[in-house]
Amino acid sequence: MQPEPYDPRAIEPKWQRIWAQTGIYRVDLLRARRPFYNLTEFPYPSAEALHVGHVYTYCGADTYGRYRRMLGDDVFQPTGFDAFGIHSENYALHVGRHPMELTVENTARYRRQMEELGTLFDWTYAVDTSRPEYYRWTQWIFLQLYNAGLAYRARAPVNWCPTCLTVLANEQVIGGLCERCDSTVVQREMEQWFLRITAYADRLLAGHAEADFPEVTVTLQRNWIGRSEGAEIVFRAVNGPDIPVFTTRPDTLFGATYLVLAPEHPAVATVSTPEQAPLVEAYAAQARTKRELERVAAEREKTGIFTGGEAINPATGERIPIWVADYVLMGYGTGAIMAVPAHDERDYAFARTHGLPIRVVVAPPGWQGEPLEAAYTGEGTLVNSGPFDGMPSEEARAAITRWLAERGQGRPAVTYRLRDWLISRQRYWGPPIPIIYCDRCGIVPVPEEDLPVRLPYVRDFRPKGTGVSPLAMVPEFVNTTCPQCGGPARRETDVSDTFLDSSWYFLRYPSAHRQDVPFDPEMTRKW
Ligand SMILES: [Zn+2]
Ligand SMILES: [Zn+2]
Structure with a gap:
């Protein structure tokens, strides 16, 4: 006998109707004994219909939900729509419709398509971020x-x-x-x-120990947070304010031969001499037209301008020139850096371009006192560093920071790339x-x-x-x-x-029917 051909148009709607009527994929959130919250990212309706990437994501997640259900878990698999936002609005602009009307149509179509896929989403707990009861x-x-x-x-x-x-x-x-x-x-x-969010930087980092994330995600997040340990060191401007700088290499302080301020730094106006002030002002105006990324690009020539002002290196007591350069960003650290050209590639390039002194304070292996061909950024033994000569650089970081702290000119500090x-x-x-x-x-x-x-x-x-x-x-x-x-x-x-x-919708799902609270903490904890 010829087997009957599979007719999706007849079979799938029939069973989907039965699933919907019997509520086979619904779970009693209160009574569930083996709660399993199968959470997938909810879509934003920024197109006319689902695209194949949605199907790719939901099929995998849905298969896993079915598997857990077969194991005997009470699987709660809600979904909804990340319907507010620039993506949906841009789409509405693109097709010349109003987002308030278009979103309603699109979410209805998305839902129908997601149902037609045969997914076990429980739509009775659906959320829509553009609805007043959610927002x-x-x-x-x-x-x-x-x-x-x-x-x-x-x-x-x-x-x-x-x-x-x-x-x-x-x-x-x-x-x-x-x-x-x-x-x-x-x-x-x-x-x-x-x-x-910067108040949570350390907690985010500590959380990696408990989170079951792929290594690549952890690395991305670590770099995004960008925690660096070092010291804040105070340089006193001659006839000017104190200028704190952050550095991860306090061991190189004796080699700081100039200071660089971001063009937006508030001290720029006070340290600039009358002769240099107009030039500095023009330079700062030009810097404002540039993007951050452009300003810090490694391959770009390091432009800058001398303010005419000087500051005292707190370790050597020497006067060092204060420059302004756009590769220093106001939003990172203190907006000022101590430049150590012998031991920092960027400072080295800048010093060579502008004829600033380069002083070796961490001896590279086998160094005989000759001028460096390039910045030496590795570890080594301190030289030209007064009482710290002969100390390994790793050890000198803490020792010099302590020494500065005793004199009220510095302290240990942590900075983050995270904004x-x-x-x-x-x-x-x-x-x-x-x-x-x-x-x-x-x-x-x-x-x-x-x-x-x-x-x-x-x-x-x-x-x-x-x-x-x-x-x-x-x-x-x-x-x-x-x-x-x-x-x-x-x-x-x-x-x-x-x-x-979309930073809290997963807390809302189990309480999607509640009008009195954003989420019931007990219910959310259970799930
Ligand atoms: Zn844009
Ligand atoms: Zn009032």
């Missing part, structure tokens, strides 16, 4: 961070995408380009909201940041009982490039009353970044 809690989380001093507003040089017309987090700039549209990102000075997370976006499609500005009271958080701050329907939601969100054009949204004094006040018009929405 009121995103705003609530922002308020908790604000109240804890972990969300703050500051003026800072930021990455600006001239195509997306918004700022970007450092993590969204890939090789100097916008991760969404590949435009060249430029620097702008703006007031922005930040989350103080605080810039989360405000001058765009439309995101949760409004729940903050009110009052002329009398200053920055006032929206009271929790007034959440959500609803995103209004704005017909012209296109970014304007003026540095403010399209919400700023909506007087009914902007104008409000101060929750503290009842006087006239204005709402914050920036929205928060997508990654704030």
Whole structure:
């Protein structure tokens, strides 16, 4: 007998209907005895439909969920939509639709396709980050961070995408380009909201011991956090302020033959002599037009300018010149460096270009006192270092730091490459940041009982490039009353970044039906 050919159009809808009716993939979260939370990344609906990458991801995860179910686990496999954000908004702009309408259509289509794949997602716990019942809690989380001093507003040089017309987090700039549209990102000075993630740098690093991450992920995160141990050393400017510098090599202090400030460093104005000041000013103005990545590129010629000012090397007591150079960044360390050309490649190149002295203080193996052909960055024995001559350089790091600390000129210090997370976006499609500005009271958080701050329907939601969100054009949204004094006040018009929405959705799933809390800690802990 001829076997009946497999007819997916008949068989699959039939069984999918039966699965849906019987709730075969649903699990009682309260009573489950062997909870297994099969968590997959939720999609953002930034296209008309699923693409094959989604299918690739969900099939693997779904297969694993089925396997655990066969082992007898109570498998909870929810999903949802990362529907707010620049990706969905850019897609809406691209096809000339409004994101508020388009997102509803797209998420419905995504869901139908995900169901047609036969996945065992439990849609009764689905979340959608663009729905007020979800984003009121995103705003609530922002308020908790604000109240804890972990969300703050500051003026800072930021990455600006001239195509997306918004700022970007450092993590969204890939090789100097916008991760969404590949435009060249430029620097702008703006007031922005930040989350103080740097306060958690050490905890993040310590967490690697417990996390079951692939080695490559751990390495990436370590480099991203970029913790370095060293010393903060204070150089006193002649007729000027104290200039602290951070260095990982305090053992080379006796070889510091000049100081370099970032063009944005506040001491630049005071240390520059009247003759040099106009040149320094012109140099700084030019540096402002350059991107960070461009400024620090290893192969680029190290430009710089002498300020005319001098500082005292705290170890040798010698006067050393103070330069300004754009390869020193204000956002890293203290915005000033001690330059040790004999033992740092960048400083060596700079010293050669500008005719600055090079003094060897860590003897390379077999060194006879001859001038170096290149910077020696390895370990060795200290020379030309006063009381520390003959000491191994590894040992000298702590010894010199201690010696400086006793004299009040330095201390052990740690620095990180990690920057605080810039989360405000001058765009439309995101949760409004729940903050009110009052002329009398200053920055006032929206009271929790007034959440959500609803995103209004704005017909012209296109970014304007003026540095403010399209919400700023909506007087009914902007104008409000101060929750503290009842006087006239204005709402914050920036929205928060997508990654704030998706930083907590996995906590929400088990409590997706709760309107009174963002998540039930006990339930979330169980799962
Ligand atoms: Zn862009
Ligand atoms: Zn007020």
